[in-house]
Amino acid sequence: MSAVDIQPQGRQMSLSPLHWRRAWLSIDSNERIIALASSYLGGLILSGIFVLVLAATTKMSMAALGLIAVSLGLMAVLPAHRFAILMVSSLAYVGLRPFRIEGWSDLVSTKASALPSVIGSQGLTALSVVIVIAIAALFMGLVKSGLGGRLTKRPLVAQMVLWFSLLAIAMAVPAGSVASAVLWPIVGVWISCFWILAYSVADMRGKDATPLTLRALFLRPFWGGSAAPIGKSFGYLNRFKANDDRELAxxxxxxxxxxxxxxxxxxxxxxxxxxxxxxxxxxxxxxxxxxxxxxxxxxxxxxxxxxxxxxxxxxxxxxxxxxxxxxxxxxxxxxxxxxxxxxxxxxxxxxxxxxxxxxxxxxxxxxxxxxxxxxxxxxxxxxxxxxxxxxxxxxxxxxxxxxxxxxxxxxxxxxxxxxxxxxxxxxxxxxxxxxxxxxxxxxxxxxxxxxxxxxxxxxxxxxxxxxxxxxxxxxxxxxxxxxxxxxxxxxxxx
Amino acid sequence: MTDSPIRSFVEQLLSERGKSTDIAHSDPLFTSGLLDSMAATELMLHLEAEHGVDLADADFDISRLDSMADLEVFLSQAA
Incomplete structure (x- = not known):
């Protein structure tokens, strides 16, 4: 049996599809495969095959696939820095795709026409991302310090009140005004990150010690998804974190x-x-x-x-x-x-x-x-x-x-x-x-x-x-x- | 903690759902999907009835009950 043979150990070679299915399903408990995947080269090959499989599904945009490929490639080369790569990639992702749905993107493109053309919808969106990160940091700081009083004891209610207040103001200002052009993208970026922000705030009551600044920057993980965060938050992710080379493989x-x-x-x-x-x-x-x-x-x-x-x-x-x-x-x-x-x-x-x-x-x-x-x-x-x-x-x-x-x-x-x-x-x-x-x-x-x-x-x-x-x-x-x-x-x- | 009443109760929840009761002290129960939200409500009711815990505390979070180790800490703090 060679180092890359995926047959279950101790069994004879078989052409039966069921046999190969069993062999495939047990690759994560096959010590030879795990040893190969734990190596530097094996990790790189695994990441490459993984990205090719993702591409073959044709369910991801080229931009999303590119970001995932780069992020996973870096994680394979620098496994000890996975968290830093996750943070940078996720920040890049929120910059590249700040809205979950096209309705918001289309609206911001329309609103940008009220501003000088030098700003454009991309500039407006980038500004909104920065403002939402600042809001997130401020909000989490208030919750953590308790300075927000009774309201911040119920962080979800507090966040909803703040977000709906901003929405109401955006609806109230004249549609073609600069205020409208600035406010709507903030409302849109915020709602795209609303639930992960809610999880991040809830996390602060638990044992997870991720610094507040990093929480505020982690608004949308680079793996994408809907507004319901898959993987929830740092606290949740850390419960399932691979702690050594074998677990990672x-x-x-x-x-x-x-x-x-x-x-x-x-x-x-x-x-x-x-x-x-x-x-x-x-x-x-x-x-x-x-x-x-x-x-x-x-x-x-x-x-x-x-x-x-x-x-x-x-x-x-x-x-x-x-x-x-x-x-x-x-x-x-x-x-x-x-x-x-x-x-x-x-x-x-x-x-x-x-x-x-x-x-x-x-x-x-x-x-x-x-x-x-x-x-x-x-x-x-x-x-x-x-x-x-x-x-x-x-x-x-x-x-x-x-x-x-x-x-x-x-x-x-x-x-x-x-x-x-x-x-x-x-x-x-x-x-x-x-x-x-x-x-x-x-x-x-x-x-x-x-x-x-x-x-x-x-x-x-x-x-x-x-x-x-x-x-x-x-x-x-x-x-x-x-x-x-x-x-x-x-x-x-x- | 091997034979504690709370462990027996968690094992009963697992057994009723056809899951293995062979769980480690730190194994996640709810965040892993091993037990669902209905099991969580049964556990919460048990904690209130048998241990006199008030779950209405604004800081309550289900992750505080997520493993036998978490439950042990939670109950010692509530005592």
């Missing part, structure tokens, strides 16, 4: 395995989309809903097919996306849990929520569920759990999406803009109610109840609930709540 091998799995899922996703949308005549669910709303309803069988296919394609999309980001985090030396873990195995709504988008669920639980559970309705456990769940899946879920999309308030009528969020309100409410009922019911079936009762029936319920809930999962404003409800009813011939 194992963590990086796990990263490669996850990236390859994401590549496999990308292939399945591509085939699924081709089969559903180009061969079977189905359409994306959103298109089916809009067609129905505009009087050009598609046949019932197409609507049903589109609804079901949308569920599975959505699972594949979120899995690929999350696996790639978690893989980059692991490649950086932090063996954090996966974002999506076999969601089809979920036997209850709350289990699905945990398996589908772990870090978003964690955000809602950390900042809404636990605080509410710890404080309210302590005399009645059922009501206590229900209220905390409503705060997380209902209020928190809606606030997260609403705050992210507030660029729409930069122009147009306030009431009309608020109406954009009607489906999101309904979605959050139904999700919260569903989760409360799911938790109240508890674990209803045991293995002894049989295969159908234990495995099949609960999973079918979960799939059905989220399939239909997806009809209302909209933040675009296209298709009103009534139109979406009408589409749902039309599936049953109503």
């Amino acid at each position: 194992v963590t990086r091998l796990k990263a490669l395995k996850l990236a390859v799995w994401a590549l496999v899922l990308t292939g399945i996703l591509t085939v699924a989309q081709w089969a559903a949308y180009e061969q079977a005549g189905l359409v994306p669910l959103h298109n089916a809903i809009i067609a129905h709303a505009t009087g050009a309803a598609l046949p019932g069988v197409v609507n049903w097919g589109s609804l079901l296919v949308n569920y599975f394609i959505d699972l594949l999309i979120i899995s690929v996306w999350g696996h790639l980001i978690v893989a980059v985090v692991r490649m950086s030396g932090y063996c954090i849990p996966r974002n999506t873990v076999n969601p089809l195995a979920s036997r209850s709504l709350s289990e699905f929520w945990n398996r589908y988008f772990y870090y978003f669920k964690e955000l809602l639980v950390d900042f809404f569920f636990y605080p509410a559970f710890a404080r309210y309705f302590k005399k009645n456990t059922k009501v206590r759990i229900a209220f905390a769940t409503f705060c997380a899946a209902g209020v928190g879920n809606f606030m997260y999406h609403f705050m992210r999309e507030t660029y729409v308030f930069a122009e147009g009528d306030l009431i009309a803009n608020l109406a954009i969020f009607q489906s999101a309100v309904f979605y959050s409410l139904v999700l919260a109610i569903g989760l409360v009922i799911s938790q109240w019911r508890g674990r209803k079936f045991a293995r002894e109840d049989g295969f159908l009762a234990y495995h099949v029936w609960p999973r079918m319920n979960v799939i059905a609930f989220f399939c239909f809930l997806k009809i209302f999962d909209d933040i675009s404003g296209e298709g009103t709540l009534v139109e979406r409800a009408d589409f749902a009813l039309s599936l049953f011939g109503v």
